[in-house]
Amino acid sequence: MTCTHCHYKGNAEGAPQSDSYLAYFDSVHGKAIAQGNVKAPLCQDCHGSHSILKAKNERAAVSQHNVAETCGRCHIQIYAQYKTSIHGVAVAKGIKEAPSCTGCHGEHTIYGPKDPKSTVYATHVADQCSKCHGSISIMSKFGIETEQVATYKESFHGVANQFGSRTVANCSSCHGTHEIRPPQDPLSSVNPKNVPKTCGKCHPGANPNFAVGKMHIDAKKKEAGIVYYVASFFKYLTIGTMLALIAHIFLDMYGRSKRLRAGK
Amino acid sequence: MSAKSPDPVCIVRMSLMFRIQHILLMVTLLVLAVTGFALMYHENWLGRTLIQLEGGVLFRGFVHRAAAIFLLAQMVFHAYYMLFSGEGKRELREVMLRRQDFDDFLQAIRYNLGTVTDYPRFGKYGYKEKFQYWGATGGIFLISISGVFLWAETFSMRFLPKLFLDLTLIVHGYQGLLAFVILLFWHMYNEHLHPSVFPMNKSWLTGKVEAEWIRQEHPLEYEKLKQEGVL
Numbered sequence: 001m002t003c004t005h006c007h008y009k010g011n012a013e014g015a016p017q018s019d020s021y022l023a024y025f026d027s028v029h030g031k032a033i034a035q036g037n038v039k040a041p042l043c044q045d046c047h048g049s050h051s052i053l054k055a056k057n058e059r060a061a062v063s064q065h066n067v068a069e070t071c072g073r074c075h076i077q078i079y080a081q082y083k084t085s086i087h088g089v090a091v092a093k094g095i096k097e098a099p100s101c102t103g104c105h106g107e108h109t110i111y112g113p114k115d116p117k118s119t120v121y122a123t124h125v126a127d128q129c130s131k132c133h134g135s136i137s138i139m140s141k142f143g144i145e146t147e148q149v150a151t152y153k154e155s156f157h158g159v160a161n162q163f164g165s166r167t168v169a170n171c172s173s174c175h176g177t178h179e180i181r182p183p184q185d186p187l188s189s190v191n192p193k194n195v196p197k198t199c200g201k202c203h204p205g206a207n208p209n210f211a212v213g214k215m216h217i218d219a220k221k222k223e224a225g226i227v228y229y230v231a232s233f234f235k236y237l238t239i240g241t242m243l244a245l246i247a248h249i250f251l252d253m254y255g256r257s258k259r260l261r262a263g264k
Numbered sequence: 265m266s267a268k269s270p271d272p273v274c275i276v277r278m279s280l281m282f283r284i285q286h287i288l289l290m291v292t293l294l295v296l297a298v299t300g301f302a303l304m305y306h307e308n309w310l311g312r313t314l315i316q317l318e319g320g321v322l323f324r325g326f327v328h329r330a331a332a333i334f335l336l337a338q339m340v341f342h343a344y345y346m347l348f349s350g351e352g353k354r355e356l357r358e359v360m361l362r363r364q365d366f367d368d369f370l371q372a373i374r375y376n377l378g379t380v381t382d383y384p385r386f387g388k389y390g391y392k393e394k395f396q397y398w399g400a401t402g403g404i405f406l407i408s409i410s411g412v413f414l415w416a417e418t419f420s421m422r423f424l425p426k427l428f429l430d431l432t433l434i435v436h437g438y439q440g441l442l443a444f445v446i447l448l449f450w451h452m453y454n455e456h457l458h459p460s461v462f463p464m465n466k467s468w469l470t471g472k473v474e475a476e477w478i479r480q481e482h483p484l485e486y487e488k489l490k491q492e493g494v495l
């Protein structure tokens with residue numbers, strides 16, 4: 001690999017300086033090369049050889065628009081799934097905010113999903129998705145709610161995930177990874193018709209009951225419906241009980257001090 | 265207040281059997297509260313610290329469920345003891361709710377507000393003790409039901425929609441909070457802060473209370489013990 005003859009920090013030739021190659025050597029691709037896997041990609045496999053363009057240039061092999069096809073030269077099946085997913089369709093339509101491969105996996109820092117350094121490691125998935133799905137400025141353009149991330153983190157799955165459980169469901173356990181589709185799509189893993197099968201991956205014997213009720217709920221918000229009203233009822237019941245008990249203590253103390261003063 | 269005699273007459277109020285049950289219940293409820301509230305309040309530092317102290321979120325769940333099984337076992341044993349043992353049957357008669365308890369409660373309030381002249385006279389257990397006992401019993405029973413639904417979540421959802429479990433999770437947490445609040449403001453006052461027992465009614469350890477305390481706080485019981493010749 002001769003790219004690093006020029007593209008390194010401190011080079012004298014005047015070529016763009018970059019540390020990217022160091023990240024590359026640590027990545028799953030760089031490690032595979034080091035282990036002698038001749039199928040693993042080198043710089044030119046992604047960036048091209050004589051046709052190298054900057055990533056910002058739409059015609060570049062690694063541009064947001066083209067990178068999926070570039071990765072797909074090796075990852076064919078994944079590319080096929082991705083192309084028909086909501087993200088793939090959006091990228092094809094030219095939506096700049098939609099993620100292509102590098103949007104989730106990183107560029108030179110791609111690691112296998114089982115590697116804790118990976119952006120798509122089980123406990124990192126929620127944070128990775130929330131970079132866009134938690135952003136009102138991005139999601140409002142497409143009419144998508146941003147509550148999903150917060151409500152997930154409040155759910156039992158989310159809490160267990162935040163405290164390091166790798167077996168509990170994260171975003172992609174239910175929504176899929178490369179094949180993510182909107183819930184209205186009959187092929188979506190979170191379409192109410194498919195929910196029993198999706199939940200059944202972890203909860204054996206899951207049935208259509210799993211799809212009854214909103215999935216992402218925040219008991220503190222009115223959108224949660226009856227859950228919100230029951231939670232509010234209990235909140236005021238607890239406060240009311242507390243006040244009644246304190247009132248009882250004061251009354252009882254008052255009565256007792258009267259008895260004491262009377263010398264009984 | 266009577267002058268303290270150097271060697272006050274004491275009588276047994278809590279037998280060894282009940283003291284053991286009380287201590288086990290106390291420890292179990294504390295474990296359940298600490299592991300439960302850690303999850304309920306996971307978003308603040310106290311919850312986070314507790315979860316870490318409890319060996320992570322999964323071990324926390326394990327401890328919570330182990331304590332829950334122990335609590336259920338205690339509940340079954342207690343029901344058996346109260347219904348079938350000689351001592352239990354006697355105590356059950358004493359602690360049984362009567363119309364009189366409600367009247368006593370109203371009279372106590374009226375007395376405290378100054379509209380009647382006499383404070384109610386209690387037997388072995390007054391309305392405060394009975395409310396504590398039946399409140400705890402009923403509370404533990406109800407929170408156990410919601411807890412079992414949540415534990416067996418896949419099984420529950422064979423019959424019940426997800427929405428029901430969402431509600432159960434909310435109800436279970438608030439039931440715990442409510443029980444905690446009642447323990448704090450009722451039990452803490454009656455058994456610790458109340459001037460007649462401050463800083464603590466020691467009968468949960470020694471089993472004994474002074475006869476003079478019985479005479480003042482539970483006069484009907486005092487008279488009964490006199491009649492029976494115990495005092």
